[in-house]
Amino acid sequence: MTVTQQRRGRKIMMTPGELDDFLTTQRTCRVATVSADGAPHVSTLWFAWDGTSMWLYSVVRSKRWTDLRRDPRVAIVVDTGEEYDELRGVELSGTIEFVGEIPRTGELRAELDVPETLFARKNFGLEEMPHDGRHAWMRLTPQKIVSWDFRKLGAQ
Template identity: 30%
Template sequence: MNQRSQIAMSEEEIAKLLDGARKLQLGTINPDGTPHMVTMFYGLVDGKIAFWTYGKAQKARNIERDSRITCLIEDGDEYSELRGIMLYGVAKRVDDPAGVLGIGMEVTRRMTRMDDVEPLREYVEQTGRKRVGYVVEPTRVVSWDHSKLAAAPRQRSGESL
């Protein structure tokens, strides 16, 4: 068994990290091919990552040109605590006002850590007028949890990982 397979997270562990985290690093592709990286609050729509942004933002312009994205969600401070998910996918644009509002409410719930964001609906509707939403269709997920290394059996000298 190699080290990579030892630290991979199960689907349940991935779902738990996605549910508990608040922010992700979003990578899109600039016109010149360089990565464009930003930190975003996100929500979950049917278990999929969803976010919103202003329609004229660089990330939105990049996604319109090339919808392939990478999302990184990570946690931990010490090496032995590091865990994360790198999700490759395609960003599907949501334009309809109800869909954008739904994404905005999910993002707001996660940002504020409030269970009930209904009192903020009017504010979210107002700020959502110039925004578009995206739901990420995953194409590949890579995960790691370094705490599993401590639990893994030690290799004998001379064996490769």
């Protein structure tokens, strides 16, 4: 994974371990795409993080899916916190790759073993991924990651 170094906000930037812990435990992300008319579109999804890539399981008849099939560039934000000194999050950006059959019906695909296990455990409390024939997998191996943890400001 080639990631652009974050220049601004180094005091509040997450370490690689903090980033990994954060993305492993959070469930919901916001996915920003570009619509056919050039307008931005933002939607929410659950995700799985495997340590290098973010895996998104999306309805294939959604605007998000249509936008990304036409233009696979994406920005994704995962964040949490209510008060200023609690805010923390990550922005990941790059190009989406579509993985597996569309829609996903459960064919054996070795490259989906890890993300499906992570996703099923985290979001459904299951050991196996349920397949409904309406969703399919997208993978973002980010080209750029920017993170912030405002809790670090209080420690200084």
